Amino acid sequence: MTIEWLVVAGLIGWATLAGLDLASLLQALLSRPLVVGAGAGWLLGDPENGLRVGALLEMFALDVVPVGSSGYPDFGAATVAAVMVAGTGPWQETLGIATGFGLGLASLAGATLPMTRRLNARTLRANAERLTGGDDQAVERVHWAGLGHDAVRSLVVGVVAVAVAYAVRRAGWVATGDTGIALTVVAIGGAGWAVAHGATTSARSGHRWRWALAGVGTGLAVVLTW
Amino acid sequence: MVAGEGRAALRLLIVQAAWTYERLQGVGVGFASLPLLEPLRGDPARYRAAASRASEYFNAHPYLTGIAVGAAARAEIDGVPGGTIQRLKTALAGPLGSLGDQLFWIGVVPAVMAAMLFAVSRGAGTPAIALGVLLYAMVRLYVTVWGLRLGLRSGLKVSAALKASGLTDQVRRVGLLAGFLVGSAMAPLFQWLAVPAGPLPWWAAPALGLIGGILAAWVRFRVPTARQITLVAMGAVLLWNGR
Numbered sequence: 162m163t164i165e166w167l168v169v170a171g172l173i174g175w176a177t178l179a180g181l182d183l184a185s186l187l188q189a190l191l192s193r194p195l196v197v198g199a200g201a202g203w204l205l206g207d208p209e210n211g212l213r214v215g216a217l218l219e220m221f222a223l224d225v226v227p228v229g230s231s232g233y234p235d236f237g238a239a240t241v242a243a244v245m246v247a248g249t250g251p252w253q254e255t256l257g258i259a260t261g262f263g264l265g266l267a268s269l270a271g272a273t274l275p276m277t278r279r280l281n282a283r284t285l286r287a288n289a290e291r292l293t294g295g296d297d298q299a300v301e302r303v304h305w306a307g308l309g310h311d312a313v314r315s316l317v318v319g320v321v322a323v324a325v326a327y328a329v330r331r332a333g334w335v336a337t338g339d340t341g342i343a344l345t346v347v348a349i350g351g352a353g354w355a356v357a358h359g360a361t362t363s364a365r366s367g368h369r370w371r372w373a374l375a376g377v378g379t380g381l382a383v384v385l386t387w
Numbered sequence: 388m389v390a391g392e393g394r395a396a397l398r399l400l401i402v403q404a405a406w407t408y409e410r411l412q413g414v415g416v417g418f419a420s421l422p423l424l425e426p427l428r429g430d431p432a433r434y435r436a437a438a439s440r441a442s443e444y445f446n447a448h449p450y451l452t453g454i455a456v457g458a459a460a461r462a463e464i465d466g467v468p469g470g471t472i473q474r475l476k477t478a479l480a481g482p483l484g485s486l487g488d489q490l491f492w493i494g495v496v497p498a499v500m501a502a503m504l505f506a507v508s509r510g511a512g513t514p515a516i517a518l519g520v521l522l523y524a525m526v527r528l529y530v531t532v533w534g535l536r537l538g539l540r541s542g543l544k545v546s547a548a549l550k551a552s553g554l555t556d557q558v559r560r561v562g563l564l565a566g567f568l569v570g571s572a573m574a575p576l577f578q579w580l581a582v583p584a585g586p587l588p589w590w591a592a593p594a595l596g597l598i599g600g601i602l603a604a605w606v607r608f609r610v611p612t613a614r615q616i617t618l619v620a621m622g623a624v625l626l627w628n629g630r
Contacts, residue, residue: 185404188449189524190496195503199516208513216504216576223500223569224600224613226492234614253582261621264614282407285414292414292442295435297421300442304418307405340628344621346584346592349577351617353596354603358613360569361604363493368559369566376570380505384574387509 164205164245169327171204172241173319179237180315183227184274185308194218194240194263201244211244213252218243218263220352224359232271238319239266242326249330254337257344260352262326270318280310389539391422395460396532398422399453410444416456417442423460423539437463440472447480448487450530455479457538458545465542475543482546486555494561499523501568508572508579573597 164172175197182191190196195215202211218240227233243263247255284306285292291299329335336344364370402415420441427434440459447455455476462472499519506515541548549555573593581589603610611619 184406185401187400187524187527188403189527190499190520193496193500195500195507196516196520199513203513212507212512212516213580216507217580219500219504220576221614221617223497226488228488228492256580256582257621261618264618268614278407281405282409285405285407285409292417293439295437295439297434297438300414300417300421300438303414304401304405307407307414308401311404336625336628340624342582342584343624343628345582347620347624348617349580349582350592350596350599351613351620353573353577353593354600354616355596355613356569356573357597357600358604359497359600360566361601363497363562364566369562372563373566373570376567377573378570379567380571380574383509383571384578 164327164330168204169323172201172245172323173316175200175204176238176241176319176322177312177315179241180235180270180318181311183235183237183315185311192235192237194222194236197237197240198244201241205244205248207244207248210247210252213256214244214247214259214263215240217256217260217348217352218267221264221267221355224355224362232275234264234267235270235274235318236263236267237270237315238322239263239270241319242266242322245323245326246329246335249333249335250337250341253345254341255335255345257346257348258336258341260348261344262329266322266325270322273314273318277307277310277314281307284310389423391425392535392539394422395419395456396453396528396535399449399456399531399535400528402452403449410442411446412449412452413443413445416445416452419453419456420460423456424463426464433463436469440469443473443476445476445480447483448491450491450527451483451487451534453531453535454483454538454545454549457535457540458542459538461539461542467543471543475545479545486558489558490554490561494558494565495523495526498561498565498568501565501572504576505568505572508575 179192179197182188198211198215198218202208218236222236225233240263243259246262247259249255284303288299288303360373364373398419402412402419405414406412417438421438424434424437427437459472459476462475503516503519537548537552538545577590577593583589584592600613
C-alpha cells in the first residue's frame with residue numbers, strides 16, 4: 162500500500178505536465194485521462210489499472226469541449242490521483258470510487274484555471290503601457306510569466322491531488338465489497354451518459370448519427386465475434 | 388523558409404500560456420510573431436508598431452493561430468497599413484476558431500481517443516497509447532508549421548489560400564470518422580469494464596446511461612452534466628449502503 166517517494170515525485174511530475182498540456186503547453190493529448198491514466202499506471206507498476214481508470218474518465222472527458230473562455234475540468238492530476246486510489250483493491254470494487262474521486266478533483270482543479278488567468282491579467286495590466294508601445298521585452302516577460310503561473314498552478318494541483326490520494330490509500334478509506342461494486346456500476350452508467358451526451362451534441366447532422374450508429378453496430382459485431 | 392519561422396513555430400506551441408479575458412490569446416500571438424518581425428528592427432518605429440499590433444486582442448483555435456500569425460507578419464513586412472492588418476486579424480479570428488474547434492476538438496481528438504479506447508479494450512495496452520500520442524503530436528506539429536507557412540506565403544490573401552488548401556473540406560469527413568470510431572469503441576469498452584450488477588446483465592448500466600445521455604442532449608432545458616449526475620448517484624449509493 163505504500164509508494165516509494167521516487168514514484169510519488171514521478172506522479173507529481175506527470176500530473177504537472179498534464180496540467181500544463183491542458184491549455185498552455187503543446188495541447189497534444191498529454192492531459193487526456195486515458196493518456197494520464199496509462200502513464201500513472203505504468204509509474205505505479207500496475208498499467209492495467211491505470212488504463213481502466215483512464216478509459217472510464219476519458220469517456221467523461223469526451224463530453225467536454227475545452228474552448229478558451231469557458232470553464233472546463235482539468236482531468237490531469239485528478240486522473241493520477243484516481244489511479245492511486247483504484248490500486249487499493251480488486252478493480253471491480255475500486256474503479257467506481259476512484260472514478261468519483263477523479264471527477265470531483267477534476268472539477269476542483271478546473272476551478273483553478275480562472276485564477277491563473279486573473280494572475281495573467283494582473284501581469285498584463287502592470288505592463289499595459291509597454292505592450293501598447295510595442296516593447297518586445299514586455300511581450301516576452303508577460304508571456305513567460307503566464308507560463309510560470311500555469312506551471313505553479315499545475316504543480317500545486319498535482320501535489321494536492323497526489324497527497325490526498327496518498328492519504329486515502331494509507332488510511333484505507335476506499336469503499337469495497339458490494340458498495341464498491343455498486344459505485345463501479347454507477348460510474349460505468351455515468352460514463353455511458355457522458356459519451357452519449359457528447360456524441361449527440363456534436364452530431365449536428367444526420368450523417369454523423371448514421372456513421373455513429375454504424376460504428377455501434379461494428380463494435381457490437383466485434384464483441385460478439387472477437 | 389522565412390527568417391525566424393522555426394522559432395515562431397516553437398513559440399506557437401505555447402501560444403495560450405498568457406491567456407487572459409482582456410486580450411485572450413493576444414500576448415501569445417505577439418510572442419510568436421516577434422521572431423518574424425525581426426526584419427523590421429532596422430526601423431524601430433515600424434517594429435514597435437508591428438509588435439504592438441501583434442499583441443492586441445485575438446483569439447482562434449490554438450492549432451490554427453499560426454495562420455493568422457504568419458499572414459499578419461507577412462503583411463507587416465510588406466508594409467500594409469496597420470488598420471488593414473488589424474481588420475485581417477479580426478476577420479480571421481472567428482473562422483479559425485470555429486474551424487479548429489470542429490476539426491480538432493470535435494473531430495480529430497474524439498476520433499483518436501476512441502481509436503485508443505478501442506485498442507485498449509482489445510488488449511493493446513500502454514503501447515497503443517504511446518503510439519497514438521506520438522502520431523497525434525506529429526499531426527499537431529505539422530498543422531502548426533503548415534499553418535504558419537500558409538499565412539507567411541499568403542499575407543492578405545490568406546482566406547483564399549485557406550479555402551484552396553482543402554482544410555475546411557476535412558471537417559465533415561473527420562466528423563463522420565469521429566462518430567464512427569466513438570460508436571465502434573463503446574461496446575468493446577463496456578464489455579472490457581463489465582461488472583456483474585446483481586441480477587442485471589453487465590450491459591444494463593451502460594445502456595441506461597447511453598439512453599439518458601441521448602435524452603439529456605435532446606431536451607431543451609438545462610440538464611446537469613454527466614459528471615454531476617454520476618457524483619450525486621454515487622453519494623446516494625454511499626448513503627443507502629451506510630444506513
